[in-house]
Amino acid sequence: MLRLTDDLKRGYQLRDRVYKLNLAYDNVLRFYELLDDDHFSAIEKAQTAFEMFFGFAPGPDDEYVAGAFEAIAKYLSEDPYEDTSAGATDLAGNDFTPTKYYSFSQDAGAIYASFREQYGINLIEEQGKLQWDEFKALFAGLGPKTYFQRIVAIRQADPNDYEGKEQVELLEAQNRYALADNHSEEAVQAQLAGFADALKGWALS
Template sequence: MLSLTESLVDKLNYHGKTYQLDLAFDTVLKFYELLDDDNLEDSEKISVAFEMFMGFTPDDADFAIAVFQKINQYIAKQPYGDEGEPNVDGNGQAVTPQKYYSFTQDAEAIYASFREQYGINLLQERGKLHWDEFKALFAGLGPNTYFQRIVEIRTRDTSKLEGQALNDTLKSQQYYELNENKTEKAREQQFTGFMNTLKAWAQS
């Protein structure tokens, strides 16, 4: 998580030894894309992920598991904690909030919004802009940026709209609809599956 008094995290300590980490924003985004890649087996994803973050695939199973737990906890960490009590449906079951953006599908809108608001060319920042910096800037994108206008359309309440206004909004929501809505719980389950494969690999 970004700190104004401490250096950006780019190293990991394990049993007294320090390892360099690649936590550039594009590396983290590639990792999330890797989790979504149906063309690779989880065992292949493990090797690719280690190469992405650390530049090698370790032989030590305990090390491998500990490292990915630490990396996942770090990149998923939010500055303001959780969002309070979970929402529940009519049956009292917890309802996970729906995601309204995709780093992959909304890549062009995010790129355009960073250029518009910050004057930052994300293509030129690959390998340089730290994940913590990217995450803070991403969270600070204003309501008039291209990306946030798309999010506003996706989250717009249509219950009180009618006529042409309703028709136009539904068309816009359909146009900008995500190909695949990912929830936070789905992301957690996805990573859990990845970790289970990693543990199975470690015990083999």
């Protein structure tokens, strides 16, 4: 992740110029919100998002947009603790996709509170300053006692491991903190991959 991050922090080369990208965490989160907006086509999203990251709008026929977003999508999807060379396997050797029990959008309040609690960081004050890779590193380091991680633990818990009142309370909590179908990080990453594929098709058409 560090190599790719450092490359993008230096800038992204378009033709004969190197452009600085806006990779602040809040800008990335706004990009994810844009992906989820059904009022825009994939091409309209690409043009809007390009301006969000680069600071200017591309021309309607600029083929480099697809290449730029391929690099950005790869950067946003990078996980330093995940082996991207092959699919993850369980103890029996079977391939599987690890479930992510959180959503940056739906859990925004809990994440904000947890950053204040553990790091003393006010994410509102860090808008435009805290970079995405830094945000993700801090996010990954949130401890089990933080508000956010307690919510994740509730989602991960198996009700069959509990009985009576404790089971009822867990089920109520799981219902309260349940993720919307399109808010899980698996859904977001699938959406990002679909967006990148749509841009590739557009560039080749």
